[in-house]
Amino acid sequence: MTVHAFVDESRRNDTYLLAVAVIQPQDLTRLRKHLRGLLLPGQRELRFHKEKPARRRLLLASVVKFDFRVDVYRSGCRSSEEAARQKCLARATGDLLDLRMGRLVLDSRSGRDRIDQLTIQRVLADRPRRDEVAYEHWDSTSEPLLWTADLAAWCFGAGGDWARRAAPVLGAVIDVK
Known part of the structure; x- marks a missing residue:
């Protein structure tokens, strides 16, 4: 069976985090x-960094009950956030192919989506399953499953109690050089 993956990013000082939610x-x-159903009236998306702490706790407790995992790819980004992203994305794409990924959805970054597409195409070029994988960019208001990666990235980056609360869905942490 193929998995679906949903990707969002976060940055903490000089550390770039690419969170990949893997969902059956x-x-x-x-x-x-x-x-x-967790959206408040008038709210179009969940962006964890915009929520108040009490609401974050409520949202997180509600979501970690589901069966999915979020792997976090981490790289230094002092010299270039874009270079860090593309290194993390290339590694994540390769790892997801090993999991038999069928669909990859990334949070759109408007004019920079093309850079992601080139990275993914480069990774897929050497793989026998390359024609079986769909990848696309979506605005996070249109695809709620992107919110799972957002909340996990934020919690992991915040560390401490937030990372502990997100532990049920946090998977591997991969350092990308």
């Missing part, structure tokens, strides 16, 4: 519906 196909609809 049978869980997509139920988790998407649950996430949309």
Whole structure:
């Protein structure tokens, strides 16, 4: 069975974090519906850094009950955030292919999406399953499953109690040089 992956980013000082939520196909609809149900009136998306601490705790407790995991790819970004992102994305794409990824959705960065596409195409070029993988950029207001990567990246980057609370969904932490 193929998995679906949803990617968002975070930055903490000189550390770039690429969070990759890995979700089984049978869980997509139920988790998407649950996430949309967490929106407040007038809210179009969940952005964890914009939420107040009490609401963050509530949201996190509600979401970690679901069966998915978020791997975090970490790289230094002092000289270039874009270079750090592309290194993390290349490594993540390769790892996801090993998991039989069928679909990769990245949070859109508007004019910079093309850079991601080139990185993904480069990784896929050497793989026998390259034609079986769909990848696309979506605005986070249109794809709630991107919010899972957002909340995990924020919690991991914040560390301490936030990382502890997110531990049920946090998977591997991969340092990318």
